[in-house]
Amino acid sequence: MVDTTVSASVTRPSPLVAMVGVTKRFGAIAANEQVDLEVFPGEVLALLGENGAGKSTLMHLLYGLYAPDDGHISVDGKEVHFASPRDAMAAGIGMVFQQFSLLPNLSVLENLLVAWPAAPWWQGRARSIMSEVLVWLRKLAPNLDPARRVSDLAVGERQVVELAKVLNLDPRIVILDEPTSVLTPDETARLHGFVRNLAVAGKAVIFITHKIGDVTACADRVAVMRHGRLVEQGVSSSKSSDQIVSAMVGQTVLNRVGPAAPVSPVPRLQIFKLSTSPNDSNCPVDALTLTVGSGEVVGVAGVIGNGQTALAEAIAGLMPVLTGEITLDGASLACLGNGLPPPTRALAYVPERPIDNAVVADLDVATNLDLRLLQAQPFFSANLDRAGRAAALISDYDVRPRNPDLAAGSLSGGNLQKLVIARELSGSPNLVVACYPTMGLDLIAADAVRQRMFEHAARGSAVLWISEDLDDLLQYAHRIAVLFNGRLMGIVARDGASRDRIGRLMAGIGDEPRVA
């Protein structure tokens, strides 16, 4: 491996962290297999890989959440055995998780305090020592009021608090787990800036991601993992995007084909001046007007938490409509007075966070697959070939393990998503509403899901695709609608689309709201 230093110094400093021959197995699966990794102070290392490649596991080993089955970890040249994250923190390692470990009911200040080792016993607000805990927060976000409850913060703000929490421990090594997946392009750029500053200050930063953009923006070196092994390492400037992606996937990238654009789409889903009630904890929809035609794939972009959930649930009939209309082929989809959606089999709904919103975790896979057909069954029914239908769907959509009697909750995130897709997309819906359908899936599985959606579009369904992945939308969607604070900021056709323009709309700046 050719190794050219990027830093100005002539000699290479010794590694701050060295992981040698690290192996970790969960049951029969090897999440990490013989991984050798070194991290140096003052650099940003991007740890790349698609979902399930083992990068999070590797960092969880470094952070003391698990112990390696084989191999060892050294910090500052000395071998270490972390029994828990406390030991890792004591050794100077800090980690910002993808699922933030903030306590939503407590204030920003309290969240910082509880994680601060130097916190005093008496925490009267007027004490001078209290301002010490806010030092990093003020640097990162000077306008953030520490008295605010975390549950009131936007995702980007929460990430700042999480980062400040970790930096308060004065770590020498900072690990960031997929930090950009929930940010606007602007916030992403700002984060890249922070990361570079941390490296300049002498810290070692490990940046876990699956996005090439993060690598080019701030990484000095890149390490690529695939199927638990480290397959590629080196200075990031010496690697091309294609090289990196093929290392991630293990084959040359498929020439992915998007859906053919409909010639003159007949409107099927018509949303007119839709507003939902603001007393939910989700951001409500605000006077939104949108049309999706037959065969169209309309993407919905926006930072998570800007009304996507309310929009999807309103269309699915789960959230009451305050004002406005939602119709599919002329029939109203709005939630009925008793809180239930209107009975219709024409709609396929793939909600976000399937474990919470799409399946009954305690019940078996077969029952979950059969959910939509339940109401049509007679009162005293035998099995009615439930097992047969389930087996067919399981094999068609590659749900693993292939056992219809397992509890749905025992499935991994990716397989759970496949279960939901199998249930919703195996019929002939007239409308497909998909919320983050590829989140957590590896590239091959994500591709399969996209193809299913596009097949339905080709059949003539209307497809509304809410996604966090701007690249996906830019590549495949016919039009992209951008939400901010529940309002439609603009709709961009594929031809006129650019990341910058959409990024501005996502941040609430820019175009006049246009009617579809």
Add this chain to the structure above:
Amino acid sequence: MADQDFLMLGSWIAASLRSATPLLIVMLGETLTQRTGVINLGVEGEMLMGACAGFAVAAATGSPLTGLFAGAIAGMMLSTVHAGLVLAAKANQIGSGLAVWMIGLGLTSYFGRTFVGGQVSPFLPLGSYLPNAPLFIRAILDQITATAPAALALAVIAGFWLYRTRTGLNWRTVGESAEVARALGIRPVRVRLQAILVGGLFAGLGGAILSVDYTQTWAQDITKGKGLVAVGLVIVARWNPFLVIPTALLFGLSETSVLKLQAGGVAISPSLLATVPYFFAILVVVFAQAQGRRSAAMPADLTAIFRTR
């Protein structure tokens, strides 16, 4: 205001305070317990244990203070069953609390039969310490003992402790997420154990005050569901020790109104009147839960137990 009116107002305030005091202390203990993510319906049994043991010891030693002490210990001892079941055996918290209640009910019915009709020497009313206080103050102080201000002080101290100290913050963190707490180096099981024991201690103390100070009697099932009311009212007080004071006082007021109505010769069946405090408790619990559904102040780990959607 005429002297008579002063006296009556003072009498109402004092009576509400007296009635509220045992409930306040039990609520305080359960608030701290629930703040760590544990619900303990067994406080009803622990309160009974405190009332029984407290009364027995106070009658035997002639010292009401010793009785309170014994009652608190008795409550804490019973709470170890709940702690063992919930923390060691990871049993369901509702079931465990009810089991503890059953055991407490049985034990106190069993051992308490000899004490029915016994006598205790009561605490002196506060008024006797301040004979020169103005009439209005005297009207109140003559009818309450030191337990009432002690309970109020305890609530205030608990509030400051919960919101302004490191250990209080740790307890709240455990209640929000035991997982995050563990990652931060806090020991959730140890904190929950302490919280359950403190809850038992307070429940026993509250029960002892009920039998030794408030009613000065012992009878089977003397608490008649007060411990359960306390568990419900903790929700109304938003798990906030400071708000426990007005909540308990309101409940005490509802009980006092019933007693005053009876004493005033109103021709309504005393049993029927006795349902009023329960209806009051149900109403405020329902109202509080309906209100607070979105603005969750409930410790997050507790929501699984309450199964809110």
Add this chain to the structure above:
Amino acid sequence: MSPDRSRGIASILASILPTLIMAVVFILVAMAFFMSIGKPPLSTLTDMVKFAVGDTYSLSETLVKTAPILLCALATIVPARLGLVSVGADGQLFVGALFGTAVVLAFRNAPGAILLPAMLLAGMAGGALWGFVPGLLRGRLDANETIITLLLNYVGALLVNALVFGPWKDPSNLGWPATISFPAAAMLPGFFGTRAHLGLVFGVLAAVGFGMLFAKSRWGRELAILKGNAKVGRMIGLSFPREAMLVMSLGGALGGLAGICEVAAIQGRLQPGISVGYGLTGFLVAWLSGHNAFVAIMVSFLIGGLAAAGDSLQLFAKVPAASATILQGLLFATALAVGGLSQRWRASRG
């Protein structure tokens, strides 16, 4: 023996092992309790078994206790299918007794063929009302049904008190708070000259009926879905509030039936103390049965035996009545402990 057969037997053993352990532990705990109150442990235990099922009289007394316990257990089991934790059987029992008595007092001269069913139906209606209220509050306002049902228990008992001390008091009773004795037309007859009565048959029928409904019907599956994830249930058109009110009312009706049967078959009139904690005992039985209606029949019988034996012990062996409550509490705690520990053990091996 073929490997399949030995594996089958092993798995059967494994599933009943926790129950066996629990029974053994409970017997030890009970013996320790008897020793602590100065009674010989082994002979007291054998006395209890004798008093439970030793002869026809004991058996019939056990069945007398089994009826209300089974009905109260079902009053908990039915709501539990939706995930609701109802401890309100005692209150439903009292209010059911109240409603049934009201009908008898109003139409005391009616013929048995009309009075008896009307009385029973009224009892069920009263209990259903007492279950409906917490069901409504839970379904529409998300208010915790456990606390509300617990508090309503006290209210139910107080309402009965208010009536039997007041307007319904039989003046010829010389100060004893109770209604007039029920006319013969309103009395539930016993079987074969014993006190065991029709309430037991109702209980068994209800247990079997609901058991089948839960296991086989579409409604049973709908309840399971709503219990697991109400949001997903809503997505497919199921209404949690509607089902909550339904299961609570049905459970309440069974509790009310227990109450009116107790009055009409055993007590002969409405008076305070018609329930000796049947509601809480029923909750215990529901728990021990794993919330399975079929199993509850058997477990109710066992606990009924425990309760009957407790009564007889009090009469013949001077063991105070409260010991039965203590034993039930210890049984509950033992079951929770053994259940919890065996789950932890299984989880650490799996």
